[in-house]
Amino acid sequence: MSKNKKNFNKYHNFEFSLLNQVNENTLFKDNLAEQTVLNLMMLDSEKQQLASQYLSSEYFFFSSNRQLFEFIKEKRNKTISGMGVFHDFYEIKTFIENDETKNKYPLVTVKLINEINTLFVNEDNFLANVEHLIELNKLRNLEVFYQVSLNSLSHNKEITWTNSIQDFETFLEENFSNSLHNSSFVSFKKATDEFESLIEKGRRNEIPEGLKTGFNTLDNLLKGLKAGQLVILAARPGVGKTALALNIAKNITQEETINSNHEIIRPYSCAFISLEMPYMELTLRLYSSMSNIPLAKLQKPSLLDSTEMTSLRSTIATNKDLTNLYLDDNTSSKISDIIWKIRQLNKEIPGGLQLIVIDYLQLISGSEFSGNRQNEIAQISRSLKLLALDLKIPIIALSQLSRTVETRENKRPQLSDLRESGAIEQDADIVIFLSRNILHKKTNNENEFIENHSITEVTIAKNRNGQVGYGEMLYDGKIVTFWEETK
Numbered sequence: 001m002s003k004n005k006k007n008f009n010k011y012h013n014f015e016f017s018l019l020n021q022v023n024e025n026t027l028f029k030d031n032l033a034e035q036t037v038l039n040l041m042m043l044d045s046e047k048q049q050l051a052s053q054y055l056s057s058e059y060f061f062f063s064s065n066r067q068l069f070e071f072i073k074e075k076r077n078k079t080i081s082g083m084g085v086f087h088d089f090y091e092i093k094t095f096i097e098n099d100e101t102k103n104k105y106p107l108v109t110v111k112l113i114n115e116i117n118t119l120f121v122n123e124d125n126f127l128a129n130v131e132h133l134i135e136l137n138k139l140r141n142l143e144v145f146y147q148v149s150l151n152s153l154s155h156n157k158e159i160t161w162t163n164s165i166q167d168f169e170t171f172l173e174e175n176f177s178n179s180l181h182n183s184s185f186v187s188f189k190k191a192t193d194e195f196e197s198l199i200e201k202g203r204r205n206e207i208p209e210g211l212k213t214g215f216n217t218l219d220n221l222l223k224g225l226k227a228g229q230l231v232i233l234a235a236r237p238g239v240g241k242t243a244l245a246l247n248i249a250k251n252i253t254q255e256e257t258i259n260s261n262h263e264i265i266r267p268y269s270c271a272f273i274s275l276e277m278p279y280m281e282l283t284l285r286l287y288s289s290m291s292n293i294p295l296a297k298l299q300k301p302s303l304l305d306s307t308e309m310t311s312l313r314s315t316i317a318t319n320k321d322l323t324n325l326y327l328d329d330n331t332s333s334k335i336s337d338i339i340w341k342i343r344q345l346n347k348e349i350p351g352g353l354q355l356i357v358i359d360y361l362q363l364i365s366g367s368e369f370s371g372n373r374q375n376e377i378a379q380i381s382r383s384l385k386l387l388a389l390d391l392k393i394p395i396i397a398l399s400q401l402s403r404t405v406e407t408r409e410n411k412r413p414q415l416s417d418l419r420e421s422g423a424i425e426q427d428a429d430i431v432i433f434l435s436r437n438i439l440h441k442k443t444n445n446e447n448e449f450i451e452n453h454s455i456t457e458v459t460i461a462k463n464r465n466g467q468v469g470y471g472e473m474l475y476d477g478k479i480v481t482f483w484e485e486t487k
Helices: 003-010 031-041 045-054 063-077 089-097 110-117 123-155 161-176 188-203 216-222 241-254 279-291 295-299 306-319 335-348 373-391 423-427
Strands: 230-235 270-274 325-328 355-359 395-400 430-435 455-463 469-476 481-483
Touching: 031 045, 031 063, 031 110, 031 123, 045 063, 045 123, 063 089, 063 110, 089 110, 123 161, 161 335, 216 455, 216 469, 230 241, 230 373, 230 423, 241 270, 241 279, 241 325, 241 355, 241 395, 241 481, 270 279, 270 335, 279 295, 279 306, 279 325, 335 373, 373 395, 373 423
Parallel strands: 230 395, 230 430, 270 325, 270 355, 355 395
Antiparallel strands: 430 455, 455 469, 469 481
């Protein structure tokens, strides 16, 4: 059974009863190609290493060939150092003669490897045969995918067109990368040429530092949000992480430049995905911030006076054509669903997305239930980082902090406070903490504190390619707005 077949339970429409079925009559099999690869694996150390690296048992359709490949690979990896050790035909034959295969690999016999060893093969065709096996496996997976999909379409009326397309795109993504030709190596010469070009452009101030958040406290340390970055914005509940994320999204999408036709444009698009509140609630918060009208009044418009209505109408007129900010409140929290809709939106928008915000990380569920929430969060954070790298877009993922921070005397968050997984810290390029409690001011009574709700400390706790540090911002929760004091 192939790895991709095992992963079919990621898809919405598949009947699990079909997943263990393999089409024995498939046209996509080649015994000679499989045995040619096995022959050369027992002949040459480099070829054994290469096949072990690029192939797994799923690529061998015939059971005897599959078991022999597993046996060779097991022997190769069975070392104290963990480094693969080459075993040639004669050593493999000795292992078999010593009955080491009898129970686990009953189809691996001396007769089998003698037959494979006597094949006349062309060493120069080794890589072509490996690629051929990869191709055949993809086609077998596609065959099973269609069989399962057709069965689901015949028996499940709840299937939607969107989910069917999503299933197919996810399937393609999982199978596309399996190839010998997907190398990401770049020669140092090419890297040097690009580096030299960047230096020259930098001297001419032709390289943008990254997306500006609109807050000097952040931009001075981060030098802008850059393509491929995973940024974690974390705080305890009620401190304002959603508000700050909305403010950043608003600032970026409202930024204007002049294009080559001397037209004023807003070149940056942002997707804001909320798993916590509906899009209309986000809209109210944005308009509260943009109009300086208290959120409570927008939630109950009868409280608005004439001056506020005039201000609100003006703000709406200015921003109603803000077509480059996209809000999503779909109830599906699966990471596979989130990734799919981000990819779809990125394709649909001219010029693609420049920023993604997800609120928040702990509300996302894994594609598969692992039984361990920490492992699930690790898979989610890694998926978001890979998505950022693949789309070359910064992703801001909001995160909760554990209650441990509340027990600390100064209430200042630490990286260890990131809730549910240390993997979040590992995958993140930047970690930003928001906190207010450390700015409590003591009165004459040492046990009494007066909280200044408007002052928020911003901590850059991790910055993979830059500085860490602290800063202060002001927050007005009534109008859901952060700002900075001018000095």
